[in-house]
Amino acid sequence: MLDTVIRHANAMPAPTWHRLGMNHADIAVKAPAASVRAATVDATGFMDSPAPDAFDAALRTLPCAAAPAEGAADDAAGLDACALSRYQSDLANRERIGDAAGAFKTGAGRDAAAFVESIAPERVVLQTVRGAADARAVVYLEAGEGGACANALDIVLAEDSAAEVAVVFDATRAADAFLGSVLRIFCGARSKLALTALQAGGARTTVLDDAGCVLADEASVDVRHFALSTGASSTGFACDLRGAGSRARADVRYLGREQAETDFNYIFEHRGAASTSDLQADGVLADESVKTLKATIDFIRGCKGASGHEQESALIVGEHAHNRSCPVILCGEDDVAGDHGASIGHIDADRMFYLASRGLSPDAAEALFSRSVLESALAACPDDRCREAVRRIADGALETKEDEAPCIVCP
Template sequence: MGADVLSNVNAMPAPTWHRLDMNETAVELPEGLSFAAQVEVEAAAELIGETGAFDAAVAALQERVDAARAAGPADTRAILKAVDPDVDPADLDIPALSTYEHKAVRQEMANNVAEAFECGMGEQATAWLAEAAGKGAATVFAPTAGKRGQATVRIAGVDGAANVAAIDVVAPAGAAFDLTVSLDSPAAGSGVVGVVLRVFAGENAHVNVTSVHTLDDTWMALDDTGIICDEGAFVTVRHRMLGAGKSYTGLATDLRGDLSRVDVDTRYLAAGQDVRDFNYIVRHRGKKTRCNIDANGALMGESKKVLRGTIDLVRGCKGAEGTERETVLLVDERVENKTIPVILCDEDDVAGNHGATIGHVAADQLFYLKCRGLSQEAAEGLFATATLEETALAVEDETVRAGVGRLAGRLGIPYQEVEG
């Protein structure tokens, strides 16, 4: 296929600060890409589910959502009339709404789980990734209710191609599932390596997702995820975006069920002319839901990074709490960093927290290290080493660990091989 540009990628739900050019991005794909669809899956046979399992789980949830809505009191708020196309603009009892508010109110009225489902990179990118993976080619993991399972999916770069995996995880009530996704480039070349992942976590299910990027700088990484959490479900996402010339990561979570939770733990490195672009969206819809978005990274050379984090406290999520934090180490003065924490709120009795720490190594820490013979450059290099070694220790897969070692060698970062 010819050159393509994916528009409105990693778009913030509510745009802001237009002049800083950070509300969304456009992804220019390499010219002449073919679709490779060469994916390695390691999992027990009993974990492989049927096509359509994700949609079936969403439909079952929809039945319970509709029943709960029908049993509740009628909603007579004036704000609902504001989306009526025949509303009288002179009626001062009808509130004026922004474009974002119009969309949010219409979505709330529709009460449709499937229509509200989204992946973090946006509709166009998600559709392109699904096409690249191949129609009907999604790998479906469906662990048994009340039991634990694990799987690994490896996606390696194919020169001149887009090699993409489509993955669905459907964890029924009480199930536990661990998924590791590896985007790597063991062979020389250039192209796109990507994954589109959909996760449905049923009642009291626990899903752990670890995604590791160890690509060379001639490759582009596209990592797109959408999550739905039922009552009491808990999803943990660990993103280790360590390599790739350009990487785009999007994650959107619908905390639909009461007491559901998502934790996102992100570590990233960028060197040379690398680009790291993130978009995290967590929509709290259930009562007493929780989210934690925690990102830490180091920027070197002339690299660029954007991290958008949106916590959306939707009407009805009483008792919900969301927190987002980021720590960015600027190793070089030439780097460009944008950190955009956003909290949207349409409910009382909720809590939203955000904060960011951006800069060089703290003066007292640097003094301590210098007293022990380390220069500022060597001290800051320790953080990159720690990020790589932490990833290798956290992942049991030897192929992933080998990719971390290769990446350390390419970046010239001191690294001690981790044994299994």
């Protein structure tokens, strides 16, 4: 039986929100399963026999970071040490070493990644050859009643290659289940990765979606996360924008219902000059759901010309729903640009009046926004199997009412 609590997961790099208790999360894993099922991987366009250590070998190909400016390397041990926070001291030590392997992290943290890796039946490696343009993969995690499924996956893109990978968490027909995935991603110079993760879990399921990414020169990663579970779900994504001109973009959609507890943690570490990051999060919170979004943009010494953007829009349609947003910008370099913003609240009176003039009741208007999240998830599904999971979520989320328009995602 899996019965443990992963402490200090989805932790922010620089703890800030002490009083509100949002710096990290504890993930309770309870599943009666005696054995853990491996995720199924359907892949085309990748190497037939990738090296088991392809990810670690790829990290070693990256040059060490440039030495810090004069005096900066001694901050952690010199006279200024008392003025540094623990995060600043740890960062100074890591940057002094300068290697990508030492700085690598996943969004959910070391303990969470180690737990999933320890129970995953095997580690799968997806590796492209240089110039490959048609690599695609669908990773499917599914658990039945009281079951568990774990995935440990390395994605290694060679220079000038491109790939699309989808990870689907399906526990829509299960209770007391656990689904856990940890991805280690390396994108070589000028490579492009499109990553989609879709979570669909029931009320008594736990989903852990963890990933860490390293980008070389002019590499890019586009991430789409859909959190539709009614149970507990944790999403962590950390990106090391190490290469000059590297780019990371994350588009997050969530639908909180019943007593769902959804926790996001995004970390963008800018090390490469002129690197860019962009996070857009939109969602709906209903019933007694709780959502926490932690987003950190970190401009590390040496990333001149870098820019980071974070924007969130949270619509609260339940009287007891609760939203928590924790945006942070850390800056150790000049000549950078970073901004964040949030729009949180109920449907405003003008918009509600407009919808009412079109014949929609307040309940139907709120359902309209929930439907838009589900439609976006449906459009992102890689196959019919995934679409069926989204439709099962839609069945519970959108109960047809006489004054509502038909739900196009319902069968």
